[in-house]
Amino acid sequence: MSTKPTAEFIRRNHQKNRDEEQFYAWFVMRRVSAHITKHLVNTSITPNQISLFGIILGIIGGVCYATASMAGAVVGSVLIQLWYLSDCVDGEVARYKKQFSDEGIFLDAMGHHMVSFIAMVGFSIGLYREHRKFWLIVACGLFITFYHFNKMIFTAAEQAIYGKFKGKEVKLQFPGDENNFYNQEGVPERPAIIKLFLWLLRLWPATGATINEIGILVAMLVTSFIDYFLVRPYLGENIYPDTRAILVFFYAFMLPLSFLGRFAIVVSRSYVSNWINCRGK
Structure with missing residues (x-):
């Protein structure tokens, strides 16, 4: 049975360097993602599956934004952040398991484009539906x-x-x-x-x-x-x-x-x- 790594081990060995990361990613998301990654690295879950799951969360978040309710905006915001958290986790799992692929790189890039677009469109639709200006x-x-x-x-x-x-x-x-x-x-x-x-x-x-x-x-x-x-x-x-x-x-x-x-x-x-x-x- 494989030994579960610590979050500190993940941070030290399987995260990007500080100068490669954005401020928010390094000081917020990466502090959390390592604690999730340590539970996933000894499972059969693949980095691409994590990426797809995160993209689905992000798309649902964008739809929540468009509901024209404040509760929808809050839920949408949380789901978008969970997508970004998954975007950190998938790379850490890939580096730990050495499961790299062109498909994974493609999914990661597409996830950023899709989620950011849907989130911004949903945010804008919901805001306009609220105020009608x-x-x-x-x-x-x-x-x-x-x-x-x-x-x-x-x-x-x-x-x-x-x-x-x-x-x-x-x-x-x-x-x-x-x-x-x-x-x-x-x-x-x-x-x-x-x-x-x-x-x-x-x-x-x-x-x-x-x-x-x-x-x-x-x-x-x-x-x-x-x-x-x-x-x-x-x-x-x-x-x-x-x-x-x-x-x-x-x-x-x-x-x-x-x-x-x-x-x-x-x-x-x-x-x-x-x-x-x-x-x-």
Whole structure:
């Protein structure tokens, strides 16, 4: 009979390094995930099964958001966080069991895209159904659209260099800190308009957070709890804008700026070559 590892053993040997993790993942999710992983590593449960289970939870969470009830928003937020917890656990189980596969990588990536999209759409639908405000639905549309446009920048950058190394072993190195997207050495002096974009983006404390789905999903969780436990009981059921609406308006402003700033940098300064360091062997 195999000995069950301790949570500390999982953390030390089968989690990513601190510099590879986001703040929330390292200080919150990874503290919890190791205690779950230690119970799963000696079972027949596979990493891909954990991934699929988490994706299902995330999809249900997105549907709960769309119910136009505060209870639905709270339950949806919790389910989305359980999806993210499973996203930590599946990798730890894979590393412990040495069960790696291309299908697992695909499932992990698809899970992030699917759950973040469904969660944001559900959050927006539920919020609009509650308040029925025209400018709120406009803000929701901008929020969803430009979040995914921002993600598209990174995908397009990868595709731009893929064909150059077809048939060769390629190592892609991305900056550990997303702020390096703006601070690459060797890039010529930027035009004033790009400097303006960068200055505006720094209104947000952590620049990279504007396109980080986990940061957005955590913000959705926090604002849902604030509205449910504080705003509604003390300010009334019909208060508008509530903190969730304010969050959506904030992202409706920040995400287009983030996209335009990144797009301008890439197309005006051949930034793909500077940002992604490719080595073809």
